[in-house]
Amino acid sequence: MRAIVFAAVLLAAGPALAQAEDAAPIVAAERAFAADAPLLGLTASFNKWSVPDAVMIGDGEVQTVRDVFPPDIPRPADEIRLEWWPNFAGISRSGDLGFTTGGVAVNGRRTGHYFTIWKRQPDGDWKWVYDSGSGASAADVPGPDTEPAILPPGPELLQVVTSLDRPPPPMAADWAMTRVREEEAALARAAMTDQRAAHLAAMSDNGRLYVAPLPPAIGRTAFAEALAGWPATFRFGPTEGGGQSQYGDLVWTYGPAAWIRDGQEWTGHYVRLWQRQEGGFRIVLAQLIPAPPPAGG
Incomplete structure (x- = not known):
């Protein structure tokens, strides 16, 4: 009985969703972001698709997207050709937070993997809040023309709370x-x-x-x-x-x-x-x- 009471409190305080959200909007946002890179340039595309204080980690530092890609810097004539595509994605049950990760190629050569966290904005648009990469090999991962694997949703709150043997915080x-x-x-x-x-x-x-x-x-x-x-x-x-x-x-x-x-x-x-x-x-x-x-x- 105690677990049921706490479950009711939790579900009243947060969105109780019976159905899992669809990750397709996040996958579409990632692909649109990637498609903009060669058209707009890296600086313009990275700023367009992120919140202003989005986090990037590289060279041992935690920086914002605007530190890494200052908006007022002109696009260089010799800019690298950066390509990436999702191989794995997921979304929260509340439909407000999700991720994609997948292969990366620089000037046509596969070099690693990216990992992006996306957050839905008040106007319904998706912007990323974290983006960085890994040197894990992308040599054999599926290519850009394939659909990503989708992370199954976790259980609903009611399932989790009623299985506890002690009250939640x-x-x-x-x-x-x-x-x-x-x-x-x-x-x-x-x-x-x-x-x-x-x-x-x-x-x-x-x-x-x-x-x-x-x-x-x-x-x-x-x-x-x-x-x-x-x-x-x-x-x-x-x-x-x-x-x-x-x-x-x-x-x-x-x-x-x-x-x-x-x-x-x-x-x-x-x-x-x-x-x-x-x-x-x-x-x-x-x-x-x-x-x-x-x-x-």
Whole structure:
């Protein structure tokens, strides 16, 4: 009875949706964004399709899109030809937050993967709030003429809450982010002694893991093999930013990371997408973005 009462409180405080949203609008937005790049140039297209404070991570820094692509800088005559296309996508049950990820090519050569978080704006348009890349191999991923795989929605709140053996915390606007921060902290503690086991415990069976330069790892066997390519331990700092869907079923995070490889200290950032599933939040996409190599590295 207690679980049912708390379920009613949660469902009254947030949108209770019986049907999952369709990810097609996000896929269409990503493809329109990609199509604009050769027409408008990278600066104009990246600014057109993002919110002004959208996050980009590269060269060891967290920057806004306008830091990376200042709107007043003319398009260079020798601008690279950047192409990308979605291979994997998903959307929240509230239809306000989603993602796509897929292959990237520079001047016709496949170089890695992008990962974009999209947020629906008050006027109904989709703009991205995070965009960055991974050096994971795109050599064998499906091409631009294929449809992306779609992440299935997680269970509805009522299913999750009635399965709990203890009351959930008080409802708040950022309750899902608060819960994921706890998961991030637990992952960070475990990764200090065994990152492979820590990630395997946190990953969703239907998630994707980018461990460059390997291709995207999909499925638990692939996760285990790919994680062997990372150092045995990581030091993950607290979550620095991210966001959650209105329904609380999708949460994205980023923060600092440090590790030792070949006797040298490396730094960078982790970026993760969490989905609320039966049993708790699980990672459905994880990437590590290294800073430039240390001197002599």
